[in-house]
Amino acid sequence: MMETQTSTNISTRLERIAKLAKDAPQMAFRTLAHHIDVNLLREAYRLTRKDGAVGVDGQSAVEYGARLEDNLQSLLDRAKSGTYFAPPVRRVHIPKGDGKETRPLGIPTFEDKVLQRAVAMVLGALYEQDFLACSYGFRPGRSAHQMLQDLWNTTMKMGGGWVIEIDIRKYFETIAHDRLREVIRQRVIDGVLLRLIGKWLNAGVLEDGQLSRPSSGTPQGGVISPLLANIFLHTVLDEWFEYEAKLRLDGQAWLFRYADDAVLVFANEKDARRVYEALSKRFGEYGLTLHPDKTRLIEFRRPDHDSNDDDPKGRARSTFSGSPTSGASRAPVSGSSNRKPHETASDGRWHASACGAGSTGTTRCACSRQRSHAS
Numbered sequence: 412m413m414e415t416q417t418s419t420n421i422s423t424r425l426e427r428i429a430k431l432a433k434d435a436p437q438m439a440f441r442t443l444a445h446h447i448d449v450n451l452l453r454e455a456y457r458l459t460r461k462d463g464a465v466g467v468d469g470q471s472a473v474e475y476g477a478r479l480e481d482n483l484q485s486l487l488d489r490a491k492s493g494t495y496f497a498p499p500v501r502r503v504h505i506p507k508g509d510g511k512e513t514r515p516l517g518i519p520t521f522e523d524k525v526l527q528r529a530v531a532m533v534l535g536a537l538y539e540q541d542f543l544a545c546s547y548g549f550r551p552g553r554s555a556h557q558m559l560q561d562l563w564n565t566t567m568k569m570g571g572g573w574v575i576e577i578d579i580r581k582y583f584e585t586i587a588h589d590r591l592r593e594v595i596r597q598r599v600i601d602g603v604l605l606r607l608i609g610k611w612l613n614a615g616v617l618e619d620g621q622l623s624r625p626s627s628g629t630p631q632g633g634v635i636s637p638l639l640a641n642i643f644l645h646t647v648l649d650e651w652f653e654y655e656a657k658l659r660l661d662g663q664a665w666l667f668r669y670a671d672d673a674v675l676v677f678a679n680e681k682d683a684r685r686v687y688e689a690l691s692k693r694f695g696e697y698g699l700t701l702h703p704d705k706t707r708l709i710e711f712r713r714p715d716h717d718s719n720d721d722d723p724k725g726r727a728r729s730t731f732s733g734s735p736t737s738g739a740s741r742a743p744v745s746g747s748s749n750r751k752p753h754e755t756a757s758d759g760r761w762h763a764s765a766c767g768a769g770s771t772g773t774t775r776c777a778c779s780r781q782r783s784h785a786s
Contacts, residue, residue, distance in 0.1 A: 417450055417453065417454060418454060418457075420450065421450065421451055421454045421532075424446055424451070425446075425532060425533070425535075425536040426536070428443070428446065428533060428536040428537055429536045429537070429539060429540055432536070432537040432538075432539075432540040432541070432598075433540040436540070436541065438598075439596065439597060439598055439599065439600045440537065440598060440599050440600065440601060441600050441601055442601060443533055443534075443537070443599065443601040443603075443604055444491065444533075444601050444602075444603035444604055446533050447487070447490065447491075447529050447530070447533060447603075448487065449480075449483050449484055449487055451529050451532065451533075452483045452486060452487055452525060452526070452529050453479075453483060454529075454532075455525050455526070455528040455529035455532060456476070456479065456483065456525050458528060459472070459521070459524050459525050459528055459634070460472075460524075461473070461476075463518070463521075463524075464501075464518050465518070465520070465521065466498060466500070466501050466518050466519050466520030466521065466523065467498050467499055467500075467501050467520060467617050468498060468520045468522075470520060470521055470522070471521065472521050475521050475522060475525075482522065483525075486522060486525065486526060490526060490603070490607060491603060493603075493606060495526070495607065495610065496610075497523060497607075497610035497611050497613075497614040498519070498520050498523060498614060499614050499615040499616060499617040499622055500517035500518060500519050500614060500615070500616050500617065500632065500633065501517070501518040501519075501617050501618075502515055502516065502517050502518070502616045502617065502618040503515075503516050503518065503618075504516070515583075515584060516632045517616065517632035517633050517636070518632050519632065519633055519634070523611075523633075524633075524634050526607070527611065527633060527634035527635040528634045528635075530604060530607055530608070530635060531634055531635045531638050533604070534599065534604070534635075534638060534642075535551075535638055537598060537599070538598070538638070538641070538642055538645070539551070541598065541645065542641065542645055542649075543645070543649045543650070543653060545649055545652075545653070545665070545666040545667055545668055546641060546644075546645065546649055546668050547667070547668065547669045548637070548641065548668065548669040548670035548671075548672075549637035549638065549640075549641060549670060550641070555669050558667050558668075558669050561667065562667045562674060562676070565665055565676060566676060566711070567713075569676070569678060570712075570713045571710075571711060571712040571713050572676060572677055572678045572679075572683075572710075572711060573676075573677045573678075573679070573680050573682075573683035573684075573708065573709070573710055573711070574674060574675065574676055574677070574683075574708070574709045574710075574711055575674070575675040575677075575683060575686065575687050575690070575706075575707070575708050575709075576673075576674055576705065576706060576707050576709065577648075577672065577673040577674070577675065577690065577701065577706050578671075578672060578701065578702040578705035578706050579671045579694065579699055579700070579701060579702065580699075580700045580701065580702045580703075582640065582671035582699065583628060583629055583636065583640060583671070584625075584627065584628040585627050585628060585698065585699060585700070586627055586628055586629055586639070586640065586643055586698075586699075587626075587627050587697065587698035588612045588613075588626060588627060590643075590697050590698055591612070591629075591639060591642075591643050592605070592608075592609070594642060594643055594646045595608065595639075595642060597646075608635075608639070611629075611633065611635065612629065627698070637670065640670065640671065641670070643697070644668065644670075644671065646697075647693070647694065647697045647699065648666070648668065648673060648693075648694075649666065649668065651693060652664075652666050652675070652686075653666065656686055656689070659685075660677075660679065660682040660685075660686075661679050661681065661682055662677065662678040662679030662682050663677075663678045663679075664676065664677045664678070664679075664682055664683075664686070680710070683708060684708065687708045690706070
């Protein structure tokens, strides 16, 4: 019963933050750290996985929980006083995609995970009022399945158009710390929270016994990393596309983004090419680089209703990455490929259906010009 009451009180507190953020969309919050107390840390502890790998200190969740109240009070005191030391992240590498590249995985200490989650709960309540409907990754009540369903619904109504597939090279590793801090300060100027975020960014990485302190990146595996990554791309891509780029287009356009992967859909070829040419410069302004092979411009068409090539029942399906029946074309990032722009796909390797994830039962508009105010 006590746990239920505590969770309810925490939810009420976070709802207050959300309402303030919604009512004052341009305000930078100076006082947020006071929302972090032992009760919030206890809730963060409850929500933190207990079976994860241990960090550099070797302390398990069971060991930390043996003296939970003392540990949480000590953690709170250190966080508020500025004496909290963010330990280095233990880094391992796991295969990515086709196995040619690896993805770095950061493993913080258990106590660090608890504090990161508490800060993420407070910041998440604020930024959920800012995030747009086109953003689906690492957000409450949103998923990759939902994004694919909305993408499918949008493209099926169009019957044909142009798609830009965006892939950011090593995104989580290359987020510039100074630019990220600038973006966060647009909404948060609370000294305690900014100091904690700075400590996590500068905590360093322990790999094969060697300690390094990268000047960029948020190590994957950190509880707060997905939120920081979303905050950054919200400014770099989402707001720029919705409130600047779309105003200059002749036809309709939509953005669908899940974490660092995004798809832009255009009804007009000219619009697609204009945005495609502008993307590298836009990302470059924030120290990011688009993957030269995976970022591409593609034409898609609705297959012939009488054709059974794509569907045994003859139903129309959208082919986003090219197929022998779609007439798709690809324009690689300049200098990235030996394929020529407008080259027609003929081998079927680029074929992908957006409906593969199925329906969630509900459909939202892809990305309007209004902010998404999820509580």
